[in-house]
Amino acid sequence: MKADPASPAGSADTLSQQRPLGDRGFQLLALASGLLVLVILVLIAVTTSQQAASWFSTEGLKIFTNNWDPATNHFGALSFIYGTALTALIAVIIAVPVSVGIALLLTQVVPYRWSRPIVYVVDLLAVVPSVVWGLWGILVFAPWIQHIYASIASGVGGIPVLGALFGPPTSGPSFFTAGIILAFMITPIVTSLSREVIATVPQIDKEGAYALGATRWEMITGAVWPHSQGGVVGAVLLGLGRAMGETIAAALVIGSASNVITTHLFVPGYNMPAVIANQFGEASGVFRSALMGLGVLLFVFTIIINVLARGIVERSARRKRGA
Amino acid sequence: MTAVAAPQQAPDLREPKGWRRSKNRIMTVLMVIAFVLTIIPLGFVLFTVIAKGASIISWQFLTGSPIPPNVLPAGIGGMWPAVLGTLLITGLATLMTVPLGILGAIYLNEYGGRNWLAALIGFMSDVMTGVPSIVMGLFIFSIWVLHFGYSGLAGAFALGCLMLPVVIRSSYEMLRLVPDPLREASYALGATKSRVTLTVVLPAALGGIVSGALLAIARAAGETAPLLFTILTVTQANPNVFSGPNTSLPSQIFSNATQPYTGAQDRGWGAALTLIAICFILMIAARIVTARFTRYSR
Numbered sequence: 001m002k003a004d005p006a007s008p009a010g011s012a013d014t015l016s017q018q019r020p021l022g023d024r025g026f027q028l029l030a031l032a033s034g035l036l037v038l039v040i041l042v043l044i045a046v047t048t049s050q051q052a053a054s055w056f057s058t059e060g061l062k063i064f065t066n067n068w069d070p071a072t073n074h075f076g077a078l079s080f081i082y083g084t085a086l087t088a089l090i091a092v093i094i095a096v097p098v099s100v101g102i103a104l105l106l107t108q109v110v111p112y113r114w115s116r117p118i119v120y121v122v123d124l125l126a127v128v129p130s131v132v133w134g135l136w137g138i139l140v141f142a143p144w145i146q147h148i149y150a151s152i153a154s155g156v157g158g159i160p161v162l163g164a165l166f167g168p169p170t171s172g173p174s175f176f177t178a179g180i181i182l183a184f185m186i187t188p189i190v191t192s193l194s195r196e197v198i199a200t201v202p203q204i205d206k207e208g209a210y211a212l213g214a215t216r217w218e219m220i221t222g223a224v225w226p227h228s229q230g231g232v233v234g235a236v237l238l239g240l241g242r243a244m245g246e247t248i249a250a251a252l253v254i255g256s257a258s259n260v261i262t263t264h265l266f267v268p269g270y271n272m273p274a275v276i277a278n279q280f281g282e283a284s285g286v287f288r289s290a291l292m293g294l295g296v297l298l299f300v301f302t303i304i305i306n307v308l309a310r311g312i313v314e315r316s317a318r319r320k321r322g323a
Numbered sequence: 324m325t326a327v328a329a330p331q332q333a334p335d336l337r338e339p340k341g342w343r344r345s346k347n348r349i350m351t352v353l354m355v356i357a358f359v360l361t362i363i364p365l366g367f368v369l370f371t372v373i374a375k376g377a378s379i380i381s382w383q384f385l386t387g388s389p390i391p392p393n394v395l396p397a398g399i400g401g402m403w404p405a406v407l408g409t410l411l412i413t414g415l416a417t418l419m420t421v422p423l424g425i426l427g428a429i430y431l432n433e434y435g436g437r438n439w440l441a442a443l444i445g446f447m448s449d450v451m452t453g454v455p456s457i458v459m460g461l462f463i464f465s466i467w468v469l470h471f472g473y474s475g476l477a478g479a480f481a482l483g484c485l486m487l488p489v490v491i492r493s494s495y496e497m498l499r500l501v502p503d504p505l506r507e508a509s510y511a512l513g514a515t516k517s518r519v520t521l522t523v524v525l526p527a528a529l530g531g532i533v534s535g536a537l538l539a540i541a542r543a544a545g546e547t548a549p550l551l552f553t554i555l556t557v558t559q560a561n562p563n564v565f566s567g568p569n570t571s572l573p574s575q576i577f578s579n580a581t582q583p584y585t586g587a588q589d590r591g592w593g594a595a596l597t598l599i600a601i602c603f604i605l606m607i608a609a610r611i612v613t614a615r616f617t618r619y620s621r
Binding site: 019020022023025026027029030031032033034035036037038040041043044047048050051097098099100101102104105109118121122124125126127128129130131132133134135136138139140141184187215216217218220238241242244245246247248251252273276277280281291292295298299302303305306307309310314 | 544580
């Protein structure tokens with residue numbers, strides 16, 4: 001390992017030619033701990049893919065059909081992929097305006113001594129465990145919102161697009177309920193990331209906007225937004241990744257219905273993490289391998305989204321530092 | 324955090340009139356509404372859990388064993404097996420992960436500097452925080468459970484995989500804040516790098532590192548998905564964390580949530596309140612550590 005010449009290590013190295021064994025051992029230990037992250041990620045990919053191999057080989061491209069029937073050994077997972085995308089999308093559509101709104105409120109509107117309690121409250125959303133959201137979702141929230149769904153559905157029944165999205169049939173546990181619960185759960189992370197990005201907007205840009213006579217909102221759209229656009233997009237992508245992988249809350253409130261691909265949002269369905277959580281226990285053979293394969297797909301999707309999002313966030317942070 | 328303070332409003336030489344002013348006000352109100360929208364579900368959840376859980380929780384509920392069959396009403400048996408399982412498994416995961424995470428962060432900040440390997444590890448550990456918890460469960464199932472069977476240890480491995488990147492990231496942020504002159508002064512006294520790191524840098528950053536670790540533990544304690552296929556659920560307390568199926572509060576809540584019996588649901592609410600209490604205690608502890616022992620902060 002070559003020491004960074006800018007760090008004090010370089011000078012220490014040249015002073016004493018031979019470093020004590022313990023010193024080198026410690027460096028190796030630290031390096032090994034760092035490498036553990038890469039090792040785990042590679043092992044995840046390898047071992048789960050091995051377990052999933054028989055699904056990929058027996059079904060081939062049929063894994064992307066809409067036909068999931070363990071009783072007859074059919075494992076087409078399209079409906080789960082659709083459900084994952086749909087619920088994550090609903091969650092993001094609900095959570096992003098709220099999160100960005102709170103981030104702007106925190107950074108541009110309220111004084112510092114008020115912003116800390118607000119941050120605490122938003123972070124509390126993240127402290128509530130997923131399974132508690134699920135318990136509340138299935139026993140309290142779903143039965144309550146069912147009536148709202150029913151009245152919305154009867155209201156928009158005949159209207160072309162709205163009817164296809166929000167029309168009957170309706171059910172408490174559904175894609176939309178899962179989307180709402182997921183939105184609660186991703187709000188803290190999207191808020192805190194957006195807040196970090198927005199806080200890097202140079203004070204002088206904002207003062208410039210005010211000096212030109214802008215209102216606060218005009219200052220936000222003119223000075224804050226262009227500066228933090230990229231970072232907020234990254235934050236949104238990270239939220240999307242979280243929503244895709246969130247398991248237990250979705251498993252409890254999504255309704256657990258296989259092979260549902262529909263435009264109707266108020267019907268029970270399934271997403272990938274939920275089907276793994278609910279069916280893995282009694283699965284064996286190709287069935288288990290198929291569920292493992294869903295895990296592999298989920299892993300790949302979330303890794304791609306996270307790499308993209310982190311890349312975007314880091315690039316916009318670097319540009320900010322350079323400026 | 325810098326620059327969180329709201330900018331000083333420019334003096335109202337000529338306040339904009341009409342639509343511009345209205346739009347500004349509407350948008351400000353919408354931002355406040357966004358915050359209110361998050362308070363409502365949070366308050367609703369906490370209220371429900373406390374209202375339904377408080378009447379269930381008693382000394383007997385927390386320490387009684389075994390967990391009774393679902394058909395039985397609340398008040399018989401207790402959640403001790405789950406409480407014990409959560410404490411043991413989360414504790415074991417903490418013992419394994421926190422030292423490794425801190426060491427990893429030490430590599431990134433003290434040894435890696437700006438080289439490509441440290442950059443890659445830092446980036447991938449950020450990416451790893453986004454890996455779904457259920458995937459960690461499947462991973463430990465295929466690499467450990469298939470060969471050695473279900474055990475609390477397997478659950479601890481799965482939780483550890485979730486905690487590791489979080490601990491690395493938070494420790495790294497804290498190490499980065501330790502000012503360089505501290506290191507330079509120790510080098511000037513002839514200390515080796517490991518000695519400087521262990522006796523000067525680490526103690527200086529310890530407050531923040533502990534607080535970050537506590538938050539990671541709080542997150543892990545509430546996780547269910549990684550435990551589903553690694554510890555299963557049992558009704559008898561299993562104090563041997565290294566062998567045999569175990570159970571945990573989140574696993575019990577998950578299995579009770581789908582039961583039609585009110586007794587099972589009541590126990591679910593009681594367990595939920597216990598779990599939330601554990602998570603909140605950890606979070607408050609983290610805040611206290613941050614407030615009292617953090618020497619350098621952003």
